[in-house]
Amino acid sequence: MHVLEAGEPGRPCLLLLHGFPELAWSWRKVMPALAGAGYHVVAPDQRGYGRTTGWSADYDGDLAPFRMLNLVRDQLGLVASLGYGHVEAVIGHDFGSPVAAWCALIRPDVFRRVALMSAPFAGPPALPEEDPDRPPAPDIHAALAALPRPRKHYQWHYSERGANENMWRCPQGVHAFLRAYYHMKSADWPANKPVRLAGWTAEALAQMPTYYIMDLDKGMAETVAPEMPSAEAITACRWLPDRDLAVYAGEYDRTGFQGGLQWYRCRTSGRFEAEAQVFAGRTIDVPSVFIAGASDWGIEQVPGALRRMRELACTKMTDVHLVEGAGHWVQQEQPERATALLLDWLDKTRG
Numbered sequence: 001m002h003v004l005e006a007g008e009p010g011r012p013c014l015l016l017l018h019g020f021p022e023l024a025w026s027w028r029k030v031m032p033a034l035a036g037a038g039y040h041v042v043a044p045d046q047r048g049y050g051r052t053t054g055w056s057a058d059y060d061g062d063l064a065p066f067r068m069l070n071l072v073r074d075q076l077g078l079v080a081s082l083g084y085g086h087v088e089a090v091i092g093h094d095f096g097s098p099v100a101a102w103c104a105l106i107r108p109d110v111f112r113r114v115a116l117m118s119a120p121f122a123g124p125p126a127l128p129e130e131d132p133d134r135p136p137a138p139d140i141h142a143a144l145a146a147l148p149r150p151r152k153h154y155q156w157h158y159s160e161r162g163a164n165e166n167m168w169r170c171p172q173g174v175h176a177f178l179r180a181y182y183h184m185k186s187a188d189w190p191a192n193k194p195v196r197l198a199g200w201t202a203e204a205l206a207q208m209p210t211y212y213i214m215d216l217d218k219g220m221a222e223t224v225a226p227e228m229p230s231a232e233a234i235t236a237c238r239w240l241p242d243r244d245l246a247v248y249a250g251e252y253d254r255t256g257f258q259g260g261l262q263w264y265r266c267r268t269s270g271r272f273e274a275e276a277q278v279f280a281g282r283t284i285d286v287p288s289v290f291i292a293g294a295s296d297w298g299i300e301q302v303p304g305a306l307r308r309m310r311e312l313a314c315t316k317m318t319d320v321h322l323v324e325g326a327g328h329w330v331q332q333e334q335p336e337r338a339t340a341l342l343l344d345w346l347d348k349t350r351g
Helices: 031-036 068-081 096-106 140-145 154-158 163-168 173-184 220-227 231-236 242-255 258-269 273-279 305-313 335-348
Strands: 003-006 013-017 040-044 089-093 114-117 151-153 213-215 288-293 317-323
Touching: 003 031, 013 068, 013 096, 031 040, 031 335, 040 068, 068 096, 068 273, 089 096, 096 114, 114 335, 140 151, 151 154, 154 213, 154 220, 154 258, 163 173, 163 220, 163 258, 173 220, 173 242, 213 220, 288 305, 288 335, 305 317, 317 335
Parallel strands: 013 040, 013 089, 089 114, 114 288, 288 317
Antiparallel strands: 003 040, 151 213
């Protein structure tokens, strides 16, 4: 595992888990301040990403190493390799948020606090035996495709064979693709004004931007390309200057995106749902906090998840913060505010 570190080993440890399409590099702006507060801060490139090795990008290969329980196992192994019996907190953003949540759910003795960022955690999947008369869920994909403007869900698109090539070999190149993608999901994109969705229906989901509910005939590269910011806007972008974006682009240009896409395939295939149901009804009982951008549609993409997280899944959630001036990339767009919220939470839940 490739890791970035800040602070002295042996101090109380914080473990930071990134999402897609990011790297440990996404924590670069908050790590120094967390270390300055007395922590040893560790951020790995997770399985399938960056300079961490030992995984396969073969679409036809074994998906089991990318399933959630094994991602938790990866973090247990990292903590042990660093010589710690526990970490003070595990902090996850985007797809790193459910990994952090599952770490705290399964091993609260090791992961003693959890901060979730941008992706609410609604709890483990329920046992179907608990509600045997519940009618089957409607085919959301057929309903999306049947809309007057035919649509599809991005997670199922990411699970398709061609999704990696669409982004990796796109005409505009990886650097320009990522620039448009990060821009479109940030507070800089004026259409990011999330609203509460009525439910898991095609009509409700279609209110979300096309980076979540895509046009049926487009890949992600074609979806974000029209929103490429101008040269002037790129120069003025203080939260993601081109030199920082080049780190992401260089790594994804080298590895492609399939390692991260395998995570989505584990989710959408349903292959590992049964083993997750072993934890049905279990709650996160360590201190927790949720932080997201006020302009982030991610907090609404699963209708009701935010409420279930606060009321059911996390029994000791102290705060929910929606940060103004931030979209999906909250710790990059507003690092000072995100760091202050984390440090305040760590201080008041100490011990």
